[in-house]
Amino acid sequence: MSDWQQICRVDDLERERGVTALVHGQAVAIFRTHDDQVYALGNYDPFAHASVLARGIIGTRGDVPFVASPMHKQAFDLRTGVCLDDDSVSVPAYDVKVVDGTILVGPRKASTLA
Amino acid sequence: MIHVRKTLVVAGHGMVGHRFVLAAIERGLTETYDIVVVGEEARPAYDRVALTSFFEVGAEALSYLPDGSYEDPRVRLLTGTQVTGIDRDARQVTLDNGDVQAYDALVLATGAAPFVPPVPGHDLDNVFVYRTIEDLEAIREASKSAKAGAVIGGGLLGLEAANALHQLGVQTHVVELAPRLMAVQIDDAGGRTLTRHVEQLGLTVHCGVMTELIDAGADGKVDSLKFKDRDEPLDVDMVVFSAGIRPRDALARDCGLAVAERGGILVDEQMRTSDDRIYAIGECAAPGGQMYGLVAPGYSMAEVAVDALLGGPGTFTGADMSTKLKLLGVDVASFGDAFAGTEGALELVFADAVAGVYKKLVVSNDGKRLLGGILVGDASAYGVLRPMVASGMELPENPEELILPASTGSGAGVTLPDEAQICSCNDVTKGEIVAVVADGQADDVAGVKACTNAGTTCGSCVPVVKRLIEDHFASIGREIDRTICEHFPLSRQELFDVVAVHGYRSFDQIIEAHGSGRGCDICKPAVASILASQFNEHVLGRNTAALQDTNDAYLANLQKNGSYSVVPRIPGGEITPEKLIVIGEVARDFGLYTKITGGQRIDLFGARMEQLPAIWQRLVAAGFESGHAYGKSLRTVKSCVGSTWCRFGVQDSVGMAIELELRYRGLRSPHKLKGGVSGCARECAEARGKDFGVIATEKGWNLYVCGNGGMVPAHAQLLAGDVDSETLIRYLDRFLMYYIRTADRLQRTSTWLDSIDGGLDRVREIVVDDALGLGAELEAEMARHVGSYVDEWRATIEDPEKLARFVSFVNAPDVPDANISFEVERDQIKPQLSSEPVTLGSHIPVGAPTA
Numbered sequence: 001m002s003d004w005q006q007i008c009r010v011d012d013l014e015r016e017r018g019v020t021a022l023v024h025g026q027a028v029a030i031f032r033t034h035d036d037q038v039y040a041l042g043n044y045d046p047f048a049h050a051s052v053l054a055r056g057i058i059g060t061r062g063d064v065p066f067v068a069s070p071m072h073k074q075a076f077d078l079r080t081g082v083c084l085d086d087d088s089v090s091v092p093a094y095d096v097k098v099v100d101g102t103i104l105v106g107p108r109k110a111s112t113l114a
Numbered sequence: 115m116i117h118v119r120k121t122l123v124v125a126g127h128g129m130v131g132h133r134f135v136l137a138a139i140e141r142g143l144t145e146t147y148d149i150v151v152v153g154e155e156a157r158p159a160y161d162r163v164a165l166t167s168f169f170e171v172g173a174e175a176l177s178y179l180p181d182g183s184y185e186d187p188r189v190r191l192l193t194g195t196q197v198t199g200i201d202r203d204a205r206q207v208t209l210d211n212g213d214v215q216a217y218d219a220l221v222l223a224t225g226a227a228p229f230v231p232p233v234p235g236h237d238l239d240n241v242f243v244y245r246t247i248e249d250l251e252a253i254r255e256a257s258k259s260a261k262a263g264a265v266i267g268g269g270l271l272g273l274e275a276a277n278a279l280h281q282l283g284v285q286t287h288v289v290e291l292a293p294r295l296m297a298v299q300i301d302d303a304g305g306r307t308l309t310r311h312v313e314q315l316g317l318t319v320h321c322g323v324m325t326e327l328i329d330a331g332a333d334g335k336v337d338s339l340k341f342k343d344r345d346e347p348l349d350v351d352m353v354v355f356s357a358g359i360r361p362r363d364a365l366a367r368d369c370g371l372a373v374a375e376r377g378g379i380l381v382d383e384q385m386r387t388s389d390d391r392i393y394a395i396g397e398c399a400a401p402g403g404q405m406y407g408l409v410a411p412g413y414s415m416a417e418v419a420v421d422a423l424l425g426g427p428g429t430f431t432g433a434d435m436s437t438k439l440k441l442l443g444v445d446v447a448s449f450g451d452a453f454a455g456t457e458g459a460l461e462l463v464f465a466d467a468v469a470g471v472y473k474k475l476v477v478s479n480d481g482k483r484l485l486g487g488i489l490v491g492d493a494s495a496y497g498v499l500r501p502m503v504a505s506g507m508e509l510p511e512n513p514e515e516l517i518l519p520a521s522t523g524s525g526a527g528v529t530l531p532d533e534a535q536i537c538s539c540n541d542v543t544k545g546e547i548v549a550v551v552a553d554g555q556a557d558d559v560a561g562v563k564a565c566t567n568a569g570t571t572c573g574s575c576v577p578v579v580k581r582l583i584e585d586h587f588a589s590i591g592r593e594i595d596r597t598i599c600e601h602f603p604l605s606r607q608e609l610f611d612v613v614a615v616h617g618y619r620s621f622d623q624i625i626e627a628h629g630s631g632r633g634c635d636i637c638k639p640a641v642a643s644i645l646a647s648q649f650n651e652h653v654l655g656r657n658t659a660a661l662q663d664t665n666d667a668y669l670a671n672l673q674k675n676g677s678y679s680v681v682p683r684i685p686g687g688e689i690t691p692e693k694l695i696v697i698g699e700v701a702r703d704f705g706l707y708t709k710i711t712g713g714q715r716i717d718l719f720g721a722r723m724e725q726l727p728a729i730w731q732r733l734v735a736a737g738f739e740s741g742h743a744y745g746k747s748l749r750t751v752k753s754c755v756g757s758t759w760c761r762f763g764v765q766d767s768v769g770m771a772i773e774l775e776l777r778y779r780g781l782r783s784p785h786k787l788k789g790g791v792s793g794c795a796r797e798c799a800e801a802r803g804k805d806f807g808v809i810a811t812e813k814g815w816n817l818y819v820c821g822n823g824g825m826v827p828a829h830a831q832l833l834a835g836d837v838d839s840e841t842l843i844r845y846l847d848r849f850l851m852y853y854i855r856t857a858d859r860l861q862r863t864s865t866w867l868d869s870i871d872g873g874l875d876r877v878r879e880i881v882v883d884d885a886l887g888l889g890a891e892l893e894a895e896m897a898r899h900v901g902s903y904v905d906e907w908r909a910t911i912e913d914p915e916k917l918a919r920f921v922s923f924v925n926a927p928d929v930p931d932a933n934i935s936f937e938v939e940r941d942q943i944k945p946q947l948s949s950e951p952v953t954l955g956s957h958i959p960v961g962a963p964t965a
């Protein structure tokens with residue numbers, strides 16, 4: 001199993017919406033923001049205990065891009081996975097790169113492995 | 115010990131008698147007493163205060179007991195039966211049907227009767243009084259052939275009767291003996307202002323004239339009135355007497371109970387007459403020798419009497435007779451010592467003859483205290499002034515500011531003491547209101563209403579409540595921020611207007627022009643809703659898909675484990691056996707949990723997101739559409755079975771509910787919307803617990819608005835009565851669109867109504883009277899919605915681009931998300947929750963190549 005897994009084309013993603021991908025056996029939420037940045041977070045909402053984050057609304061708080069869980073609206077920082085409403089809670093964030101228009105999801109970001 | 119039940123007889127089933135019985139049931143008096151209520155009128159108690167609305171809403175809407183009996187089986191009600199005598203020694207009453215009823219305790223609640231002066235001709239045909247529904251029925255009948263009519267008596271009730279005659283299309287004259295209208299409440303100058311208002315409406319006022327004779331024509335009916343010292347008779351075809359009321363104390367007099375000098379059964383502070391087994395309450399009673407012609411003191415007396423019968427300490431020691439009302443559309447208020455009867459009292463007067471406003475304050479000799487006042491034409495200051503009198507607080511420097519127009523008439527700048535009573539109907543003080551706001555229990559009028567009951571009865575204190583809340587927030591430096599979120603410095607209504615004015619069609623346009631950042635879970639759905647109300651584009655269209663909230667985004671209801679429920683639309687709750695079978699088959703084939711909902715539908719739970727299109731496909735093929743059980747939109751219009759089957763129904767409630775549900779389906783709004791249609795006043799559809807409720811009458815429909823169930827239930831209130839189907843729909847179109855335009859985000863109709871200055875009256879002006887001239891525009895907006903409605907689910911399954919979103923994993927569309935799993939309970943599935951994400955393991959085949 002490679003560390004970087006190919007998911008789909010960036011163009012397959014609508015701006016400011018998420019999709020779920022199966023990465024390393026896990027449900028991972030992939031988001032494309034309005035400025036064409038791509039982020040990947042674990043899809044599992046630790047508050048609601050359900051695999052749903054990809055279905056949330058994307059926005060910004062100040063400069064922070066976030067997704068609001070569709071369950072109870074807790075916001076998670078797209079860059080780090082840290083919950084903006086309760087920083088003791090976070091979801092995994094994954095490294096992402098786009099190569100020739102294809103999205104690749106890599107390992108879990110070091111900063112979120114605490 | 116043998117426990118012998120006692121018997122309590124109530125004579126009279128009017129407003130106060132009814133209130134007595136309710137309090138008796140609630141406080142457990144029926145544990146020891148069987149109650150027999152004897153009422154002379156043909157029908158159970160009804161809202162006499164709202165009597166005039168009988169012409170609009172009919173008898174059933176006014177009734178307090180449409181079923182004709184109390185739920186407590188220990189209370190027996192005899193209507194159409196009169197108590198004819200009291201035998202105090204035998205402790206029994208005789209009834210006009212010949213029966214005798216024994217009592218252990220007797221409560222007299224016989225009310226009052228209109229006073230008809232012994233003018234010759236007062237007993238002619240076409241001479242009426244204004245007290246019961248039967249009186250109004252007779253007046254309506256006579257008005258059909260009458261051209262002109264006179265109301266004798268220009269007091270409160272007389273003006274109300276005059277208004278009714280006027281509305282029935284009769285050329286109306288008001289004849290008053292005193293030199294002015296409403297002589298008991300207001301002074302000469304106030305009376306003149308009121309007269310001008312009344313005459314502008316096309317009525318004729320004759321003050322200071324005494325009626326000497328009611329003359330009959332050849333047919334024995336009224337033909338003219340003759341006045342003292344006036345040669346010209348007044349030609350009228352009907353006469354209504356409204357020259358005051360007299361307590362109905364004859365039963366008490368005949369059995370030797372003490373009565374007051376000016377009439378009324380004498381009672382002590384616990385409502386006991388001179389016979390301590392007999393109580394008297396309401397307008398027939400005279401506590402301390404004084405009778406009260408208003409309902410609120412009567413209600414207090416009823417509560418006190420129940421308390422006394424239970425051995426409690428409650429007493430009645432008088433009542434505030436301040437009044438504020440709208441007569442013929444004119445605000446009139448009178449409070450405290452309105453006539454400056456206090457020694458040395460001074461008067462401050464503001465009058466604007468052009469605007470038709472007259473305001474007077476009565477202040478103490480030293481200018482320090484407010485003693486009373488009169489307001490005509492603009493009574494907005496009443497809410498602040500009345501508590502100032504009651505609390506005896508010191509007046510501000512320049513008391514005239516309280517009534518000058520510059521101060522907006524709301525007493526701006528006055529600080530009431532904490533003990534000032536703000537809501538006199540429910541006895542709520544300023545201190546209590548501020549406390550619930552300071553505690554964080556409430557931060558708006560609706561919240562204060564829920565916590566304290568302030569403003570829930572007559573509503574005249576609502577503007578003051580609102581100001582107290584604002585003042586409190588201002589004092590702690592908290593601005594009441596009505597902006598929608600950090601991205602827009604606008605309220606929802608402002609945002610709505612901005613979109614309408616500029617014709618924006620996408621979130622990007624709006625946020626670039628009026629906002630900052632990239633939006634959030636608050637403003638995006640709000641913008642989606644606003645765009646939907648104005649353009650009705652598909653919720654998953656290019657411009658709107660990314661803005662949709664949880665359920666709208668997938669056109670189904672997200673459940674706790676990430677699966678969805680689907681609720682096929684069943685308009686009005688009517689469904690064929692074939693369609694029922696289809697629902698069963700779909701549920702069975704997809705393994706869904708089924709449950710009947712409160713909105714007369716069937717909810718199918720446990721669908722995975724990727725299964726939704728296939729489920730919709732099956733439903734569409736069978737002639738269904740899926741339904742909105744989600745989203746800030748119309749949910750259902752619930753109905754009872756109505757006149758088609760029901761023995762009691764008077765209109766086809768199912769047909770109307772279907773029409774309304776199909777008309778308003780898909781309508782996006784600030785919060786969810788629910789409707790109901792009942793086929794008769796029994797109200798089996800619980801329509802008054804809905805945002806809009808329609809209740810059938812003999813002549814058409816009554817339209818109620820702004821009710822809801824839920825955490826803080828609210829009863830819908832009557833917006834229009836006895837309208838035909840076409841008018842009903844026109845009013846509903848306007849009402850709903852006006853709400854959609856002006857409400858805050860997540861503000862349901864009931865709280866929206868509370869936030870509107872002028873409340874229901876204002877909404878009625880806009881929707882029914884079309885005072886702002888918005889009617890046609892609102893109707894056109896609704897017509898556009900109706901015309902552009904599409905079945906969202908069908909459109910989705912027919913569009914590959916939209917359909918592409920309904921997959922479990924973009925890179926593994928055939929693999930279901932293992933985080934969603936079920937177990938079985940009572941023969942159906944239920945969600946199984948895991949406390950951690952479930953790993954699928956790397957052996958699962960994935961659809962895209964791995965690098």
Ligand SMILES: Cc1cc2nc3c(=O)[nH]c(=O)nc-3n(C[C@H](O)[C@H](O)[C@H](O)COP(=O)(O)OP(=O)(O)OC[C@H]3O[C@@H](n4cnc5c(N)ncnc54)[C@H](O)[C@@H]3O)c2cc1C
Binds near residue numbers: 154155164165225
């Ligand atoms: C048009 C109108 C508008 C009004 N507006 C207002 C207002 O805005 N605010 C306000 O506070 N008040 C208002 N009132 C007054 C209010 O209606 C009365 O204060 C209230 O109804 C008094 O209640 P009650 O039970 O004492 O008398 P009622 O409601 O009159 O009830 C007495 C009942 O006893 C029955 N009865 C009498 N004798 C017998 C007997 N011997 N045997 C059996 N039954 C008997 C009568 O038929 C009647 O049904 C208004 C009244 C009218 C008519």
